[in-house]
Amino acid sequence: MTYQEKKSIVSILSTILITAGYWAYMYPQRPGGGLESAETFRYWGSFVLVLTVISIAAHIVISIAFNIVYRISTGEKEPGFADELDKIIELKSHRNSFLVFILGFMAAMASLVIGQPSQLMFVILIAAGFAADVTGSASKLYHYRRGV
Amino acid sequence: MGQHLVGNHIRKLRFNHDEMTQQQLADKAGVTRQTIVALEKGNYSPSLELAFRIARAFGLSLEEVFFYGEE
Structure with missing residues (x-):
């Protein structure tokens, strides 16, 4: 398994764990x-913002740790x-990731239309963001593995 | 994935060039080893520029390294 394949797997696992x-x-x-209530909106707003910051920081740390382990284990x-x-695969994975997020976004808006609580x-x-991230890494x- | 009509003799040529490693060829062509792996498996059709760079790495013409369709 090559570096890029291993990195994609690590990215999927780290996204799930985080x-x-x-x-x-x-x-x-x-x-x-x-x-x-206003408290509910504040809670979900901070939930998304903090998750974004933690996710970026954790991905950077995990990526550095992975590179160190990769160098030691493979030489x-x-x-x-x-x-x-790499650039073609990056584009394709972004396209798939974007598509999944847009579908989630539409579902989120539809939940409001049918009168569901804003919490849903x-x-x-958030689930769409998670699914989009996993889809991007899985696409890569x-x-x-299978080519473009 | 889609059927790739551009084939190549990279694996055989590497063997005939003092068993050049995939990494050595990747370094000469300015790509990653992953790309050489994908080319050898027939999973990727390179750009014209990369095809020329690989042919040049072997000191051969484009047609001696790559072919179109079945061969």
Whole structure:
């Protein structure tokens, strides 16, 4: 298995771990009371913002750790640049990731249209972000293994 | 994935060039080893520029390294 394939797998696993860990920590702290209270909106707003920051920081740390482990275990240096195949795969994975997020976004808006609580809209949006991230990494893995 | 009509003799040529490694060819052509792996498996049709760079790495013409369709 090549560096890019291993990195895609690590990216999928780290996304699942980060999101699941953060969700397990934060979700029990959701405010009670009225579903549409200002506190509820503040909670979900901070949930998304903090998750974004933590996710970026954790991905950077995990990526550095992965590169160190890869160098030690294989004796090879990771590629320091993206060539034409990398760029094509990046584009395809972004397209798939974007499509999944847009579908989630539409579902979130539809939940409001049919009169569901705004809390559900936030949950769908976060789930769509998670699914989009996993789809992007899975697309990369697929194209690196099966070609473009 | 889609059927790739551009084939190549990269694996055989590497063997005939002092068993050049995929990494050595990748370094000469200015790509990553992953791309050479994909080319050898027939999973990727290179750009014209990359095809020329690979042919040049072997000191051969384009047609001696790549072919179109079945061969």
